[in-house]
Amino acid sequence: MIYVNQAGYSEKSKKHATITSSSHYKLLSADGRTVKEGDIALSYDENCEQEAGIIDFSDVTEAGTYYFTDAEGNKSCSFAIGNNHYDEALRASMKMFYFQRCGMELEEKYAGRFKRKACHLTDAFDLLNPERKIKMRGGWHDAGDFGRYVTAAAVALGHLLYGFELEKKELDIDINIPESGGIYPDILAECKYELDWMLQMQEEDGGVHHKATSMNFCDFIMPSDDELPITATPVSSLATADFAAVMMLAARVYKEYDEEYAGVMKAAALKSWKWLVENPSFVFENPKEVLTGTYADRCDADERFWAAAEVYRSEKDKDAGFYIFEMMELKLNMTALGWSDVGGFASLCIFMAGVEVFGRDLYNRIKLKWMDEADRLKALSQSSAFGLTLRPREFTWGSNMVVLTNAMILCYAYELSNDRSYLDAAEYQLDYLFGRNAMDVSYVTGIGEKAFRDPHNRPGIADGIDDPIPGFVSGGPNYRPSDEAANLKNMADRPAMCRYADDKLSYSTNEITIYWNSPLVFVLGYIKSRGGYR
Ligand code: 9MR
Numbered sequence: 001m002i003y004v005n006q007a008g009y010s011e012k013s014k015k016h017a018t019i020t021s022s023s024h025y026k027l028l029s030a031d032g033r034t035v036k037e038g039d040i041a042l043s044y045d046e047n048c049e050q051e052a053g054i055i056d057f058s059d060v061t062e063a064g065t066y067y068f069t070d071a072e073g074n075k076s077c078s079f080a081i082g083n084n085h086y087d088e089a090l091r092a093s094m095k096m097f098y099f100q101r102c103g104m105e106l107e108e109k110y111a112g113r114f115k116r117k118a119c120h121l122t123d124a125f126d127l128l129n130p131e132r133k134i135k136m137r138g139g140w141h142d143a144g145d146f147g148r149y150v151t152a153a154a155v156a157l158g159h160l161l162y163g164f165e166l167e168k169k170e171l172d173i174d175i176n177i178p179e180s181g182g183i184y185p186d187i188l189a190e191c192k193y194e195l196d197w198m199l200q201m202q203e204e205d206g207g208v209h210h211k212a213t214s215m216n217f218c219d220f221i222m223p224s225d226d227e228l229p230i231t232a233t234p235v236s237s238l239a240t241a242d243f244a245a246v247m248m249l250a251a252r253v254y255k256e257y258d259e260e261y262a263g264v265m266k267a268a269a270l271k272s273w274k275w276l277v278e279n280p281s282f283v284f285e286n287p288k289e290v291l292t293g294t295y296a297d298r299c300d301a302d303e304r305f306w307a308a309a310e311v312y313r314s315e316k317d318k319d320a321g322f323y324i325f326e327m328m329e330l331k332l333n334m335t336a337l338g339w340s341d342v343g344g345f346a347s348l349c350i351f352m353a354g355v356e357v358f359g360r361d362l363y364n365r366i367k368l369k370w371m372d373e374a375d376r377l378k379a380l381s382q383s384s385a386f387g388l389t390l391r392p393r394e395f396t397w398g399s400n401m402v403v404l405t406n407a408m409i410l411c412y413a414y415e416l417s418n419d420r421s422y423l424d425a426a427e428y429q430l431d432y433l434f435g436r437n438a439m440d441v442s443y444v445t446g447i448g449e450k451a452f453r454d455p456h457n458r459p460g461i462a463d464g465i466d467d468p469i470p471g472f473v474s475g476g477p478n479y480r481p482s483d484e485a486a487n488l489k490n491m492a493d494r495p496a497m498c499r500y501a502d503d504k505l506s507y508s509t510n511e512i513t514i515y516w517n518s519p520l521v522f523v524l525g526y527i528k529s530r531g532g533y534r
Pocket residue numbers: 142143144145147292293294295397398507511512513
């Protein structure tokens with residue numbers, strides 16, 4: 001078999017495909033003309049438990065449509081070579097957030113055949129004091145369920161807003177949402193929909209509720225048919241710190257478009273920051289009676305660090321400066337960009353602020369950690385026939401997020417070093433996502449010849465439309481699949497890279513979430529701009 005990036009390759013980029021089982025390949029143009037052929041030495045790949053090798057066809061630069069065949073006559077997916085090959089993927093993956101909107105109708109002129117009615121228009125009740133109502137409208141559904149969770153939201157916004165801060169031009173595109181053509185670039189209008197919801201999760205004293213969900217997951221119904229009451233679970237230091245960080249970040253990014261809104265967010269951030277200073281211990285308890293996602297975490301030092309970095313960057317606040325100094329001794333993971341470990345966001349904040357703000361010493365210490373991790377990832381990628389940065393056990397629930405946040409680390413390593421090999425390794429992560437993997441599947445709906453089709457996503461399941469909504473990233477292979485659908489397929493007997501089912505019931509391998517899409521937006525924007533392919 002031969003596996004390719006089904007979204008295509010640009011004319012000048014490094015172009016790799018992966019071949020397994022036979023060593024001879026032919027590259028053909030769509031009309032059947034052989035463009036290139038050769039033999040590839042194979043070696044054992046631990047992720048697919050097969051012999052595999054790399055076909056390097058970077059020298060083929062002519063725009064067009066191509067496919068491979070191997071010695072056994074297997075045909076690969078077809079793919080294009082041409083610049084702008086990621087335009088559609090970027091537009092669709094950014095539009096995904098619109099399709100997650102809660103609390104408003106998705107009209108046909110924006111949502112096409114995926115239009116749907118408004119959902120979840122009632123207030124939430126305070127779990128600790130059920131008589132008390134909390135106004136609760138808007139925001140994005142987290143995933144295939146309709147919950148809204150603050151730490152997950154903050155992380156998605158972190159990917160999107162740092163991505164925008166870094167690369168405004170490529171990410172300022174029209175995605176046809178109700179706010180298009182207004183005062184904000186579309187990406188910021190979309191993020192505002194989530195920020196506005198988050199602001200409602202903050203209490204008067206600055207503490208922020210961990211999540212707003214029903215007591216248990218609803219059936220596979222349209223969101224507008226879900227009438228389960230929504231509860232706001234208790235304040236956590238995790239949510240409060242992530243909230244402070246992301247509001248501070250957003251206040252800075254939105255300032256040039258809307259000073260007033262930026263002011264509201266900054267004030268909210270500082271209120272939460274004050275709460276954090278006054279409540280130095282870890283606060284989080286998952287209420288056992290609320291059976292939706294937990295987003296449990298045992299350490300809030302990294303969340304506090306991120307908040308401190310953002311507050312210090314804007315305010316030069318003394319407490320924040322002291323926090324940063326203290327936290328540096330904790331040996332936190334300073335490259336993590338997922339919902340439980342957020343140290344990488346603090347690093348991005350510090351890098352983008354520059355040595356002038358945080359001082360050369362801190363900047364360099366963090367840069368060293370970042371480049372160490374980027375080197376580890378680059379070495380893994382270079383030793384993998386798939387160009388991939390994961391080892392078998394790193395295919396965790398949502399492994400595609402790890403692939404994409406690894407790509408973010410590699411992108412920023414390129415930003416820091418100007419060494420092209422980091423950017424190449426980042427691109428290989430996209431190759432994997434779009435089909436250069438042993439499942440031969442593109443993990444983004446609507447993009448590529450064999451794009452996955454059956455995400456675990458309630459609206460997509462209940463809408464009666466055969467096609468999936470485009471632009472959604474699947475969680476991907478899971479080394480420890482834990483759903484019934486996966487168990488029925490004896491998935492745990494397969495190689496790590498193949499523990500995946502394109503099955504709407506397989507929530508542990510094929511769900512979708514906002515924070516699996518957001519790093520894709522970051523990476524596509526960065527690569528489109530720095531790749532120099534235009
Ligand atoms: O993405 C989360 C993953 O890292 C965890 O292993 C998993 C189990 O706790 O939960 C995932 O998050 C889910 C959340 O709890 C509820 N909404 C859907 C999320 C994606 O599956």
